[in-house]
Amino acid sequence: MKNKVIKEIGLGAGIGILGFLVWKGYDVLPLVFMIGFFAAIYFFAESRGLIRPVGLQEVGGKGPAGVIFNDIGGQDSAIKELKEALDFIKNYEQIKKLGIRPLKGILLTGPPGTGKTLLAKAAATYTDAVFIATSGSEFIEMYAGVGAQRVRRLFKTARETAAKQNKNNAIIFIDEIDVLGGRRGQHSGHMEYDQTLNQLLVEMDGMKTDDSVKILLVAATNRADMLDPALMRPGRFDRHVKVDLPCKEGREQILQIHTRNKPIAKDVRLKDIARETFGFSGAHLESLANEAAIYAFREGEKEIKPHHFKEAIDKVIMGEKLDKRPNADELKRVAVHETGHALVSEMFRPGSVSTLTISPRGNALGYMRQTPEDDTYLYTKEYLENQICIMLAGALAEELILNSRSTGASNDFEQAVHLAKKIVFAGMSSLGIISEDSLPQGKMHDEITRILQEQENRVRETIEPYKEKIIRAVNVLLEEERLTGSDFRKLVLARENNELVSVSG
Numbered sequence: 001m002k003n004k005v006i007k008e009i010g011l012g013a014g015i016g017i018l019g020f021l022v023w024k025g026y027d028v029l030p031l032v033f034m035i036g037f038f039a040a041i042y043f044f045a046e047s048r049g050l051i052r053p054v055g056l057q058e059v060g061g062k063g064p065a066g067v068i069f070n071d072i073g074g075q076d077s078a079i080k081e082l083k084e085a086l087d088f089i090k091n092y093e094q095i096k097k098l099g100i101r102p103l104k105g106i107l108l109t110g111p112p113g114t115g116k117t118l119l120a121k122a123a124a125t126y127t128d129a130v131f132i133a134t135s136g137s138e139f140i141e142m143y144a145g146v147g148a149q150r151v152r153r154l155f156k157t158a159r160e161t162a163a164k165q166n167k168n169n170a171i172i173f174i175d176e177i178d179v180l181g182g183r184r185g186q187h188s189g190h191m192e193y194d195q196t197l198n199q200l201l202v203e204m205d206g207m208k209t210d211d212s213v214k215i216l217l218v219a220a221t222n223r224a225d226m227l228d229p230a231l232m233r234p235g236r237f238d239r240h241v242k243v244d245l246p247c248k249e250g251r252e253q254i255l256q257i258h259t260r261n262k263p264i265a266k267d268v269r270l271k272d273i274a275r276e277t278f279g280f281s282g283a284h285l286e287s288l289a290n291e292a293a294i295y296a297f298r299e300g301e302k303e304i305k306p307h308h309f310k311e312a313i314d315k316v317i318m319g320e321k322l323d324k325r326p327n328a329d330e331l332k333r334v335a336v337h338e339t340g341h342a343l344v345s346e347m348f349r350p351g352s353v354s355t356l357t358i359s360p361r362g363n364a365l366g367y368m369r370q371t372p373e374d375d376t377y378l379y380t381k382e383y384l385e386n387q388i389c390i391m392l393a394g395a396l397a398e399e400l401i402l403n404s405r406s407t408g409a410s411n412d413f414e415q416a417v418h419l420a421k422k423i424v425f426a427g428m429s430s431l432g433i434i435s436e437d438s439l440p441q442g443k444m445h446d447e448i449t450r451i452l453q454e455q456e457n458r459v460r461e462t463i464e465p466y467k468e469k470i471i472r473a474v475n476v477l478l479e480e481e482r483l484t485g486s487d488f489r490k491l492v493l494a495r496e497n498n499e500l501v502s503v504s505g
Contacts, residue, residue, distance in 0.1 A: 068122050072119060074246025078108075078244075081239065082119060083126065085238075088103055089169055104217060104236060105219065106217070106218045106238070107219050107239070108241050108243050111281060114246075117173070117220060118282075120171065129171045129216070132154065132161065132171070133175070137180075139151060151199040151203055158213070162213040169214050171216050173218045173219070174220070175219075177227070197228060201230055201231065219237070246281070248275060254285045254286075258290075259304075263303045267305070267306060268304065273309050280316070287316055291311075291315050318361035320361065330365070334365045336402060339474050340394045340463060341356070341394045342356045344462060345393075348389065354370060354371040354484075357482040358478070359481050392416055394409055397463060400470070416455075420447075420451045421444075431447055469493075472492070473491045
């Protein structure tokens with residue numbers, strides 16, 4: 001991709017220089033002839049495979065950078081399914097006796113940063129195969145026929161490289177295959193996309209079990225819905241392996257992998273960090289471990305301590321701390337707003353607040369971060385209503401303490417409306433089971449307004465008895481700028497007997 005950008009910049013610069021010379025009155029015909037001559041030589045050499053294909057990476061069977069499946073955490077089911085497919089290549093003679101056809105293609109699908117490329121690299125190590133890696137964007141050019149030509153050369157390179165290294169297997173990995181394999185007919189007036197995909201289909205159909213070099217095509221995408229049906233059918237991509245976001249145990253495994261080379265303090269509990277990072281991908285967790293080490297380095301520490309990881313979680317979620325500083329009135333409003341969120345969160349689920357701060361990060365002037373009770377994939381009506389209450393609590397705390405609201409709650413309201421829609425479309429509202437497409441907009445508006453009004457009244461009843469304690473917490477937050485969940489609970493929710501006050505949903 002980088003080479004392509006350089007080529008395009010060079011082409012634009014060349015045209016600009018020629019235009020400038022013409023404007024100055026120079027005869028540029030000899031120069032144009034020379035450029036055309038060398039360009040013809042270049043394209044001839046590229047078509048014959050004399051020039052290394054753009055973006056192509058060739059790696060031997062030792063595995064790219066020594067990547068093995070044990071280096072990949074949180075993807076046990078994906079690894080198991082992938083290994084089963086790869087065993088067809090490793091144990092070819094045995095499966096041949098049973099009449100099993102080896103797989104031609106494996107499609108890895110899932111969100112960005114979940115380890116699809118790492119799995120492909122580990123697959124090359126596991127099968128002792130030559131590894132040829134490229135990206136879907138490398139095949140698409142403005143020149144007709146170039147993409148199809150590059151596909152042919154890709155498979156040819158895989159066979160030749162395996163033969164040179166005396167290997168029987170080769171893995172071709174195409175990242176972002178949705179660029180190359182999108183549905184045909186979408187690009188009106190640009191048949192290059194369709195020609196390139198057609199050539200890939202032809203090459204996959206030409207892969208035979210008795211070839212001297214057995215090729216397996218592994219591709220990755222996070223937009224499987226965009227791929228052409230002809231590419232997805234059995235006989236081409238035979239296996240679709242889901243590479244999803246890791247669960248809590250998987251996140252702990254990934255953190256263990258990424259902290260192996262880092263000095264971690266004894267009181268750091270990776271299990272707790274994994275619990276606080278619901279929704280993080282493997283890439284997020286790698287960045288988290290790296291940022292924690294950077295914070296330790298800034299403080300001159302020799303070990304990475306728990307507070308470094310907490311700072312790193314905030315950094316990955318929200319971004320770096322900003323230099324901008326709100327004025328005193330705005331800062332007080334932010335403190336009231338975040339305290340409102342934290343209070344209602346604690347009332348509905350004691351122990352849920354991890355941190356609240358009024359230090360600006362990213363686009364937020366302050367924030368309250370919750371600790372998930374557990375990884376949740378299904379939501380009850382009660383849970384969604386509680387979350388709506390937490391979203392509304394910031395603005396209602398401002399109203400209670402400062403007698404007015406602010407625009408700082410606009411994003412909270414958007415999320416609250418989104419959750420209210422989820423209640424309606426899941427058939428959990430007073431409308432019952434409805435069709436999203438046939439529901440009149442006016443009826444939808446009325447139902448969402450009713451849900452939000454009910455939760456707003458519920459929040460008011462919840463926070464009004466705690467007005468004085470909210471003010472106390474705000475004053476401490478203004479002084480300290482940051483409160484841990486345990487400190488907040490001591491300030492606001494502790495009774496004389498140190499028991500937490502909680503209310504039922």
